[in-house]
Amino acid sequence: MSSNDFISIVVTGAAGQIGYSLVFNIIRGDMFGTEQKVRVVLMDIEPMLEGLKGLKMEIEDSCYPLVQEIVITSDPKTAFTNVDYAVLVGGMPRKEGMQRVDLLRANAAIFKVQGKALNDYAKKTVKVLVVANPANTNALIALLNAPNIPPENFSCLTRLDHNRAKAQIAMKANVNVKDVHNIIVWGNHSLTIYPDTRCGYINLPTGKATIANVIKNEAWLQGDFVSTVQVRGAAVISARKLSSAASAAKAITDHMHDWALGTPEGEYVSMGVHSDGSYGVPVGVIFSYPVTIKNGVYSIVQGLPIDQYTREKIDLTTKELVEEKESATKILAEM
Numbered sequence: 001m002s003s004n005d006f007i008s009i010v011v012t013g014a015a016g017q018i019g020y021s022l023v024f025n026i027i028r029g030d031m032f033g034t035e036q037k038v039r040v041v042l043m044d045i046e047p048m049l050e051g052l053k054g055l056k057m058e059i060e061d062s063c064y065p066l067v068q069e070i071v072i073t074s075d076p077k078t079a080f081t082n083v084d085y086a087v088l089v090g091g092m093p094r095k096e097g098m099q100r101v102d103l104l105r106a107n108a109a110i111f112k113v114q115g116k117a118l119n120d121y122a123k124k125t126v127k128v129l130v131v132a133n134p135a136n137t138n139a140l141i142a143l144l145n146a147p148n149i150p151p152e153n154f155s156c157l158t159r160l161d162h163n164r165a166k167a168q169i170a171m172k173a174n175v176n177v178k179d180v181h182n183i184i185v186w187g188n189h190s191l192t193i194y195p196d197t198r199c200g201y202i203n204l205p206t207g208k209a210t211i212a213n214v215i216k217n218e219a220w221l222q223g224d225f226v227s228t229v230q231v232r233g234a235a236v237i238s239a240r241k242l243s244s245a246a247s248a249a250k251a252i253t254d255h256m257h258d259w260a261l262g263t264p265e266g267e268y269v270s271m272g273v274h275s276d277g278s279y280g281v282p283v284g285v286i287f288s289y290p291v292t293i294k295n296g297v298y299s300i301v302q303g304l305p306i307d308q309y310t311r312e313k314i315d316l317t318t319k320e321l322v323e324e325k326e327s328a329t330k331i332l333a334e335m
């Protein structure tokens with residue numbers, strides 16, 4: 001929490017669709033609670049500043065009492081100075097015909113600059129969430145360029161995949177989403193992310209039941225359910241002709257809310273964090289794990305059973321992240 005009576009948060013790429021939804025979640029109190037004042041810095045590239053002026057006007061006109069200050073800027077020093085939280089939404093989107101390595105290269109340049117700016121200007125306790133794709137590796141690049149900030153303070157968004165998995169289970173089981181607990185998504189925010197329901201449960205009027213016992217369809221849980229979650233981002237793009245925005249903003253809000261205020265006893269959520277080697281994933285990639293959070297500190301849930309199917313899925317997404325890390329390291333060395 002801030003030492004002042006307000007929290008300072010920067011959102012990059014704030015003039016985009018995610019920013020438009022996210023900023024209202026923040027100032028309504030969905031992220032840090034309905035008593036917590038917020039100073040919100042809306043950052044974007046110079047050509048987007050005019051649009052941000054309009055957003056600022058709308059914020060003022062909405063009369064939200066938690067607003068301490070709204071700053072709009074394209075300057076990293078102004079944006080990152082003394083912030084408590086940073087949500088990095090702005091990045092280079094994939095264009096038609098672009099290879100993954102080209103996307104990595106374009107984003108490496110952006111996240112190198114932002115990592116350095118965080119290092120130089122933000123509070124050393126700043127908590128960083130990277131949303132722009134490839135989110136895990138962009139978060140790693142920022143982390144590698146911010147040696148004064150602990151690696152545990154960098155994360156990437158996989159809560160969107162987590163929420164998608166939870167919603168699919170709730171719909172299949174015909175229960176309310178609030179009754180579905182302890183879903184996990186492992187690995188990379190990409191087509192290899194692995195949604196795992198084996199440790200999850202559903203609260204029924206008759207008591208707690210495992211997801212497998214309620215759904216009673218192992219083939220679906222290991223087949224269509226997994227692929228639906230993995231391709232959901234692409235499915236939204238294909239239907240909307242735009243990527244997920246409000247659901248991404250909600251997932252960002254959930255991620256930051258839980259990181260700041262903690263998870264309920266016994267409840268775990270998924271977060272892309274700096275691997276400590278847990279579950280056989282090499283140290284030093286940003287990997288989505290099940291975590292619990294207390295006093296602003298997350299702990300990777302330990303000791304969960306890993307069967308052969310899960311092992312294969314974790315290994316596949318790990319391999320992709322290790323390759324991305326190798327490419328990013330090469331790209332950074334050439335810069």
Ligand code: LMR
Binds near residue numbers: 236
């Ligand atoms: C999503 O999961 O919705 C996005 O990461 C998809 C995208 O490529 O923007």
